[in-house]
Amino acid sequence: MFRSEHHQALSAAVGVGLRHPHYQDALSETAGVDFVEVHSENFFAPAGATRDFIRAVSERYPISLHGTSLGLGSAEPINTDYIQRLKNLTDDIRPFAISDHASFSWSRLNGRRLHAGDLLPLPFIEEAVNIMAENIDRVQQILGQQLLLENLVSYIQFKQSPMSEMEFLTKVAEQSGCALLLDINNLLVNAHNQKADDPLQTAKQWIDELPIDLVKEFHLAGYTPVAPGQLIIDDHSQAVNEECWALFDYALDHFSPQTTLIEWDNQLPDWQRLQQEAERARRHILQHVQRQNISGGGSHGLPTSVTA
Template sequence: MPQGKSASINARHPSASPGTEGWVGVGLRHPHYRDAIEGNNNAVDFLEVHAENFFAEGGILPSILEDVANQYAISLHSTSMGLGSASGINDGYLRRLSNLADRINPVLISDHASFAWSQYQGHDVHAGDLLPLEFSQTGLQVMIDNVDRVQQLLGRNILVENLSAYIDLGPGEFQETEFLSELAHRTACGLLLDLNNLLVNAHNFSQEPALTACMRWLDQIPRDIVGEIHLAGYTPAGEGKLIVDDHSQAVSEECWTLYRYAIQRFGPVITLIEWDNDLPKWDELLQQAQFAKQIIAEECTAIAIPGSIR
């Protein structure tokens, strides 16, 4: 790992490493492997990869990831763990994730507040999607049990990301913010705060302006549980149509505005630029990361000046 980019646990943000405050990274996808390996490794602070893409123990991909990890700190972001699955998490999946974490020594490990696994005729089956949870006592206990199991196996805390969902399950026993806050309190996991997911959900389901709804959501989250922020963009949809969280655009102006508000509230949290479809050139991704760094510097400077807190 690069000097100073260790994976030890920070007491304030349970899944962040000491010294990562203000770090900004980008998601590494296949078309950019060569750019990352041959480029300037000081241009970003870390790279995020989807863990499942590197579970294989042979072939070229593990070697590529090891080459990348020799130059950058790595965040492992999972999309298939299914932390909210009542049937539990597949043993084989967890074993492969643990082996990968041992090889790479990531600075962060994360997945989503969703379910994915079930049982059919005695076999584990995976839904192939991030399915929304019911925010109930039963759902919370399932999440607690699964997060505890994962953290015990990995020997470290993880981050749990708020979900973009396309079905409104209606009022539950908890608000989403209460559910995630209690999960963090009961397990010592951290929250991966995806601002684009918040905006997508607000546009699709909220009766008030999206930014207003998202800012109110952020106000209900304890300051000390946020371990990472994700920024992304989405393809606009026509009036009355669902917006899909497709990560196919640059970070939207609305998301940048919400990011400024989040930094004011939570401080210089480690941040990732997500872009998964219709990928831009590598340099454009790095420019987005630099803009995030600029916002962190501006907002944290403003907060430090007496009387400037907004």
């Protein structure tokens, strides 16, 4: 059985993505966040300053590891060295969650293994389900911990996809035993870029397709506004916008509160502003609980701070 009890303990926790400009803030200040997320690959060095830092962070906060390079949908086998480095890191800092994306990255050209350096989209076909489920199972067996699979922003759509993205993700999760990390902002970006008449309503319909017990984490983020009809780039450069907050409320009602992360990677604000975004997410969770109590739907429990 893969370790998942940490998820349950943090089910209503709110955290932030910890990026380099805020490293010292995170260690020196009393933070109003329940956990931090870091990019796994930044801490693969087995010794030195980065490993010392992440150990210090792990003594102060629960940590979620978020990967960008596993390429779980790759037909080319996942790099063994990568998995071993990830296992070394997880054994060292004991993250409560490990996640990566529903994408492919690894391929082979002229006999050489290559990494795309990006999150490339997949066709939603049975073959891709089987490949991704097999790769996820392999990684979970090595790590001894359940993975979270994040939905992707895709700037193209494959004509030969016979199933929806949500059906695809559900099949992968059920076949592999992983859970889902639902990026709320990614749903909206895709709905806008696919020229949906009502992007918010379309995103809500996608949420309705997912079984309520598969989603274990939410990501919230913002993007640089563009003129109507222009392509939106998922740049994580702004505060969470009102449309995303509205969809978050809908997701809370559909799935119940789950671990929630504020992502902000570019044009970073100061540490205090980032904590304000986390506090707003916490207020939305509290409001959800109040709505449930008023409607007689019962309480999912108030979010509480946690310690490592």
